[in-house]
Amino acid sequence: MREPLDQLGTHEVFNQPGPVPEQNLFECDPCLRKAVDREGARWATSKLAELGEIMGRPSTLQLANDANRHSPELESFDRFGRRIDEVVYHPAYHCLMDLAISREIHSIAWTADSGGHVAHTALEYLFAQVEGGVCCPVTMTYAAVPTLKQAPDLAREWLPRLFANCYDSRFIPAGEKRGATLGMAMTEKQGGSDLRTNSTVAQHLEGDWYGLRGHKWFCSAPMSDAFLSLARIGDDLSCFLVPRWRPDGHRNPFFVRRLKNKLGNRSNASAEIEYDDTWGHLVGPPGRGIATIMDMVKHTRLDTCLAPVALMRQSLVQALHHVRHRQAFGKTLVDQPLMRTVLADLSLELEGAVNLLFRVARSFDEAAAQADGEPFSRLAAGIAKFHLNKVAPGFVCEAMEVLGGSGYVEESLLPRLYREAPLNGIWEGSGNVICLDVLRTALRYPESLDRFFAEVSVATGENRHLDRSISALKQRWQEGRKTPQALEPEARRLTEAMASTWQGALMCRFGDSAVADAFCASRLGEGRHRTYGTSARSADVAKILNSVNPGE
Ligand SMILES: Cc1cc2nc3c(=O)[nH]c(=O)nc-3n(C[C@H](O)[C@H](O)[C@H](O)COP(=O)(O)OP(=O)(O)OC[C@H]3O[C@@H](n4cnc5c(N)ncnc54)[C@H](O)[C@@H]3O)c2cc1C
CATH class of the missing domain: 2.40.110.20 (Butyryl-CoA Dehydrogenase, subunit A; domain 2)
Incomplete structure (x- = not known):
């Protein structure tokens, strides 16, 4: 007779949480749902719910694992010795490409009447929680559109192929394919x-x-x-x-x-x-090559903001599941006071990140609708790209530790998320380059900086740390404008401060007040946090946890 799976010859298997159950990644994410509503893509809810359901299936995760385990291989020659320069992918990669392209992740920003960039961001955010590699060609296809439009004859030829929303993996001329x-x-x-x-x-x-x-x-x-x-x-x-x-x-x-x-x-x-x-x-x-291709880079940068947040979200989902089903020292881990502080701190970070990400995505929709919105969206993307990508690797690492030793083991998913975490900080402009671009944009287009301050100042009076942070930033920029060269070594400090201040303002405007206060105290206050779990002492931990991830 076969032994029960949890009853081995030498021991019983217990106190192991098992995999995260199948869930709809959109429906289970209150921060995402609120952000999508608020920033102008409520109309995309059913599309997001559909993709969220697919991305939450174990079978989709299996595809992602397969596509990463069986890396693409270069075939320089065919068997007759002719040069072909082709790359062969595992079938799982093609399935995932098909899924992403058929769900319009690459095209919706350009085909929707309004809120297209927010919808694009939300769709790809769901996708990137499970698989990041496929997001690279999807992002490049999305981002190439404004550059392509600078050559009208090429746009006429290529845009219908992109907007066909059909993935055709055959290596044949694009004109003969169902999509490109x-x-x-x-x-x-x-x-x-x-x-x-x-x-x-x-x-x-x-x-x-x-x-x-x-x-x-x-x-x-x-x-x-x-x-x-x-x-x-x-x-x-x-x-x-x-x-x-x-x-x-x-x-x-x-x-x-x-x-x-x-x-x-x-x-x-x-x-x-x-x-x-x-x-x-x-x-x-x-x-004018650099200016022309920069139209594309500006849009790839939006996606480098969403990718780190998607990794943070998925790693927190894994961590929360673990602590809710694992006991240590007589308690479920989620009830251990110090573990709760760590989880609350991670949750604060994620909520701040989601709010910032979707506000930045809306700035792209605003720029598409108003000619003068472009510099602000460039500034916004720079601020978010730098900050979110600096936060992500440490965040995923902390989430990995929540799973203990199992988190360091490949099947837990955390190692794959961790390896992915530094990438979006490097490509499409590495940290320093991005911070220097934030400086350049703010100085060359002062109206973008004015808009930033107008935006964060809406929350003035809501929290003393936030108020102090806004006035310190204003003062530094006022002085800095007089001697711009002196600002260069400070570019990271300024960019980081702008990101945290903007996050604080968004939390105060749209979040629960106890959660917003905890965010501002820990991110903008005097004893600001360096390691997860060292802040949010007085905060309402249950509220914070519930605000990001209500019970499974
Ligand atoms: C996995 C992967 C895939 C990629 N895919 C593509 C692709 O498809 N197409 C493509 O074109 N590129 C691609 N890239 C390249 C990527 O965009 C570049 O690596 C990136 O832009 C940095 O350029 P670099 O490697 O030449 O580094 P460098 O330009 O040498 O920069 C090195 C470091 O110096 C810093 N630095 C540069 N200038 C300054 C300055 N003035 N002051 C202070 N610090 C500065 C940078 O921030 C960086 O940290 C990819 C990279 C990776 C890792």
């Missing part, structure tokens, strides 16, 4: 942040087509159908769309030298590539 995805290849060996060092050259061929020669040190999702890329016409950098197939139906020379062996993000391929007589179609005005 786009990538981006900017970074070269000698400089990624400083794009002015790009050395790839472009020689005119015919019409708007050029022949490119050079290399790119990072090119993720190399099986995308085309890539926005930079190359020099003469001395100046221009932007090009490089398809994997030439208009005459032949393969475009696109040499994939190798795939990077990365810390995480294993389901996604990131390649080193070379161009040699590679066809590229000019996008935007010649010589």
Whole structure:
């Protein structure tokens, strides 16, 4: 007779929490639901609930685990010795791509009447809680749209392929496919942040087509159908769309030298590539390549804000499940006073992060509707990208520790979340570069800074720590504007302070008052926290926990 699963020969298996039960990741997330309503995408609720249900299924998690365990492989040649430069993915990757694209994550921002960026952010936030690698090509396809629109003939040809919401994994010319995805290849060996060092050259061929020669040190999702890329016409950098197939139906020379062996993000391929007589179609005005491609980068930056928050959310879900079903020293862990302080602190961090993320997403919708909204959304994305990505790795690490030893073991999911956590702080502008961009935006477009202060000042009088923080920031900016160079070494301090202050203001305006007070005391107060679980002493822990994750 078979022994019961929890009754082994030598011992009984007990006090093990088991996996997080199937749940709807949207329905179970009150902070997300409130933020989506508040920031203008209530109309997307049923879409979000549908995706939330799918992302919460064990079968979807299994796909994500498979896609990460079986990393993509480069096939340089076919069996007859012909060069093919193709990357082969596990079937699970294709299933996940199909899921993301069919749910319009990449297109909804551009096809919705209003609130499209908030809806996009919420959809991808649900997806990224389970799998981050697929989000890379999805994000690049979403973000490429405004840059593509700078070449109207290309936009006419490519946008219908993107907006078909159909994933077609076949490696054939894009015109023959049911749908297409786009990538981006900017970074070269000698400089990624400083794009002015790009050395790839472009020689005119015919019409708007050029022949490119050079290399790119990072090119993720190399099986995308085309890539926005930079190359020099003469001395100046221009932007090009490089398809994997030439208009005459032949393969475009696109040499994939190798795939990077990365810390995480294993389901996604990131390649080193070379161009040699590679066809590229000019996008935007010649010589304005950086400005043209920056329209894309601005939008990828929004997604680098959502990814860390998604990792935080999923790691907290795992941690809360564990403590609710695990006993130690005579109590369920969730009832141990010190554990509760840690969990409350993590929950505060998450609620602040979600509020900031969705406010920033709305600034993208505002920028689409009002011509003068652009600088504010750029400032907003910079503030959030820096702060949220600095917080995420420590947060996930703390959540991992909540699971004890099991958290360090691969099956718990926490290691995969942890490996993913530093990435979004690096690509699309690493920390320093982002903080310097926050400075540059605030100084070049003072109205963006004025708007920031107008926004946080709405909460003035709600909390003394917040009031103090707003006036200290105002004073520093007023002084700093007189000697901008002196601000550069302080760029991180200013950006971080702006993020925490903005989070405090949002918590005061839209959160429970006890929760908002705990946030402001611990993030903006004199004895501000460094390690999770060292603050929120007087806070109403039960309220905080319930506000983020009501009982399963
Ligand atoms: C997994 C992965 C996938 C990627 N995929 C792509 C892709 O698909 N397409 C693509 O184009 N790129 C891609 N990248 C590249 C990525 O965008 C760059 O690595 C990133 O922009 C940083 O550039 P860099 O590596 O050249 O570092 P550097 O530019 O050398 O920067 C190194 C450090 O110096 C700091 N720094 C730079 N300038 C200053 C300054 N003025 N003051 C102070 N500090 C400064 C930076 O913040 C950074 O911390 C990918 C990267 C990774 C890790």
